[in-house]
Amino acid sequence: PINNIVDITNYVMLEFGQPLHAFDLDKLNSKKILVRRAEEGEKIKTIDDIERALKPSNLVIADENRPIAIAGVMGGFDTEVDENTTTVLLESANFNGKSVRLTAKELNLRTEASSRFEKGIDSNLCETAANRVCQLVEEIGAGTVVGGNIDVYKSLKKEKEIILKTEYVNRLLGIDLEPREMANYLERLELKTSLNGDKINVLIPSFRLDLKEEVDLIEEIGRLYGFHNIEPKPLVGVLTRGGKSYESIIEGKTNTILQGLGLNQVMTYSFISPRVYDKLNLKENNELRNYIKILNPLGEDYSVMRTTLIPNMLGLLSRNYNYGVEECFFYEIGNIFIPKELPVKELPLEKKILSVGMYGDIDFYTIKEVVENLFRKLGIMNIEFLPKEDDPIFHPYRTAEILYENEAIGIIGEIHIDIMENFEIEKKSYIGEIDFDKIVEITNLEKSYKPLPKYPSIARDIALVVNRDIMIGQLEKAIWENGGGLIEEVKLFDIYEGDQVGEGKKSVAFGIRYRSYERTLKDKEINEIQENIVKELEKSLGAQLRS
Structure with missing residues (x-):
C-alpha cells in the first residue's frame, strides 16, 4: 500500500483495465492540466525519483509551466499525492497505443499503465473507471467527491455492426451449425445478435477491440464450439500447375541470349535527376521531358520517373570508363513511365524497354550484330534498319531506326x-x-x-560499288527479292571505302548460296538470276558491278 487514493486508482486499473492517475491539485500551477508534446530540452522527475530527459515526440501532461506526467507511462514526482494532500485531481484518459509504446521504449520505462495502453483500451471506459474511483473513495471514507467533471471526449464510440454469413461460417470451419446456435455462442460473449435469414447482424461493443471483421467472429464461434470437435476433412480445391508467364519466358530467353553474346545484365533506379535531360541536349518541347515528378524524393538526383533508359546506361558507361575499365558490354530490361496527362491524375503507362550499351574496340556494326542475333534467336524476321539523322542523342550518320513491318520499335547508334x-x-x-x-x-x-538437302548448292559472289548512303539492308532485300526463290543464304563479307572506288562511294561484297530441295541447279539458270539481281540493283539503287 502507498496511500488510500493511489491504492484505489491501482485497484480500479486492475478491476477495469483502465489506468488512472491522481494529482495533488495544490501542487499544480494555475490549477489546471493540459496534454501536449514535450518541448526540446524539457525534463521531468517521475514518481520513481529519477529525472528523465524528454523528446519532442513524447506526449506529456503538463500544468501551465512544466510537464507533470509522462502520458500513459508514469506520473511526476513533484505533483504526486502524499500524506499532506488535501485536494486531488483525478485524471482518466485514453492515449494512443503506438505513441505510448514509442515513448516507453525511448525512455526505457515500461509500466503497468503503458503495457495496457500499448495493447489498446476501450475509449468509452474512462468515465466509468473515474466514477468507480470516486465511489470507492466515498465508500471507505477517504474523501468527499466534488460534483461535476471536465470531459473532452466529444462523442462516445458507437457499437460497430458486422454482418455474419452463416453459410460462410460452416464452409470455413467445416461444420454444420444452425444460425440460432451461432447466435447463442456470440451472445455468451456479450455480443448482441439478430437473425436475418441466413445472415446474423452482430453489434460489437466498444470494449471488444479485437473484433474487426467477419472472420474474427467465425474464430470466436469455432473457439466456443471447440476446435477439437471439428472433424478433419480433405482439402477442397482445384490443383493448378505453376509456371512462368509468356512474358517471363521471353525475358528469360533474352537474358540467356544476351549473356551468351558477352553482355552483362545491369539494373538501375527508375528515379533519375531532371538534369540528365539537359545533358542529353534535348529541347524543351521534347516528349522525353514529359516526366512525372516525385512528391517526396530522396533528393534531386532521384526526383523524377524516367521516360528513357539511355541516361541510366550512359551513367554506367561513364562510371566504368572513369574507373579505368577498358571495355564494357551492358544490357538492362527495365520500365519507363509515360504520363497520360500532366499534372498526373491517373497511373502512368509503364512500358518495358530493352537497353543495350557498350564501348571498347567496337563499332556500329558490333551493336547491330548483337541486336540482329537477338531477333534471329527469338524467331523475329522482317526487321529493317534505316538511317536516322535527327535524333540529338546519336551521331547523325551512325544511327539506325529499327523497324518491324514499317513500325518503329527501337533505335541503335553511336552516341553524339x-x-x-x-x-x-x-x-x-x-x-x-x-x-x-x-x-x-x-x-x-x-x-x-x-530434312537435310539432297541436292548440292551453288555459291556465287557479287561485288558492288554504291553510294555511301545506301544501306546494306537495302541491298540484301533486293537480292532476296530477285533470287527466284532459290537463295538459301546472303552473307556480307566485305566493305571497302577508299580512293579506288571514288569519293562518296563504297564497295560491298556478298556471298550468295543457291539451292533447290527438288532438283539439281544448273549454272545457266543461276547465271541468269545473278544477271537479274545486278540489273535490279543498278536500276533501283544505282549500284555498279565492281570489276
Whole structure:
C-alpha cells in the first residue's frame, strides 16, 4: 500500500483495465492540466525519483509551466499525492497505443499503465473507471467527491455492426451449425445478435477491440464450439500447375541470349535527376521531358520517373570508363513511365524497354550484330534498319531506326560527341533502346525443321560499288527479292571505302548460296538470276558491278 487514493486508482486499473492517475491539485500551477508534446530540452522527475530527459515526440501532461506526467507511462514526482494532500485531481484518459509504446521504449520505462495502453483500451471506459474511483473513495471514507467533471471526449464510440454469413461460417470451419446456435455462442460473449435469414447482424461493443471483421467472429464461434470437435476433412480445391508467364519466358530467353553474346545484365533506379535531360541536349518541347515528378524524393538526383533508359546506361558507361575499365558490354530490361496527362491524375503507362550499351574496340556494326542475333534467336524476321539523322542523342550518320513491318520499335547508334562530353566519356560509345513489350508480342518460339538437302548448292559472289548512303539492308532485300526463290543464304563479307572506288562511294561484297530441295541447279539458270539481281540493283539503287 502507498496511500488510500493511489491504492484505489491501482485497484480500479486492475478491476477495469483502465489506468488512472491522481494529482495533488495544490501542487499544480494555475490549477489546471493540459496534454501536449514535450518541448526540446524539457525534463521531468517521475514518481520513481529519477529525472528523465524528454523528446519532442513524447506526449506529456503538463500544468501551465512544466510537464507533470509522462502520458500513459508514469506520473511526476513533484505533483504526486502524499500524506499532506488535501485536494486531488483525478485524471482518466485514453492515449494512443503506438505513441505510448514509442515513448516507453525511448525512455526505457515500461509500466503497468503503458503495457495496457500499448495493447489498446476501450475509449468509452474512462468515465466509468473515474466514477468507480470516486465511489470507492466515498465508500471507505477517504474523501468527499466534488460534483461535476471536465470531459473532452466529444462523442462516445458507437457499437460497430458486422454482418455474419452463416453459410460462410460452416464452409470455413467445416461444420454444420444452425444460425440460432451461432447466435447463442456470440451472445455468451456479450455480443448482441439478430437473425436475418441466413445472415446474423452482430453489434460489437466498444470494449471488444479485437473484433474487426467477419472472420474474427467465425474464430470466436469455432473457439466456443471447440476446435477439437471439428472433424478433419480433405482439402477442397482445384490443383493448378505453376509456371512462368509468356512474358517471363521471353525475358528469360533474352537474358540467356544476351549473356551468351558477352553482355552483362545491369539494373538501375527508375528515379533519375531532371538534369540528365539537359545533358542529353534535348529541347524543351521534347516528349522525353514529359516526366512525372516525385512528391517526396530522396533528393534531386532521384526526383523524377524516367521516360528513357539511355541516361541510366550512359551513367554506367561513364562510371566504368572513369574507373579505368577498358571495355564494357551492358544490357538492362527495365520500365519507363509515360504520363497520360500532366499534372498526373491517373497511373502512368509503364512500358518495358530493352537497353543495350557498350564501348571498347567496337563499332556500329558490333551493336547491330548483337541486336540482329537477338531477333534471329527469338524467331523475329522482317526487321529493317534505316538511317536516322535527327535524333540529338546519336551521331547523325551512325544511327539506325529499327523497324518491324514499317513500325518503329527501337533505335541503335553511336552516341553524339557532345553527349559523350557531357557524360565524361572519351571512347566512342554505342547504345540501343528497343520496345521490349513489342519484342514479346512478335517473338515466335515455334521451330520448324526440314530434312537435310539432297541436292548440292551453288555459291556465287557479287561485288558492288554504291553510294555511301545506301544501306546494306537495302541491298540484301533486293537480292532476296530477285533470287527466284532459290537463295538459301546472303552473307556480307566485305566493305571497302577508299580512293579506288571514288569519293562518296563504297564497295560491298556478298556471298550468295543457291539451292533447290527438288532438283539439281544448273549454272545457266543461276547465271541468269545473278544477271537479274545486278540489273535490279543498278536500276533501283544505282549500284555498279565492281570489276
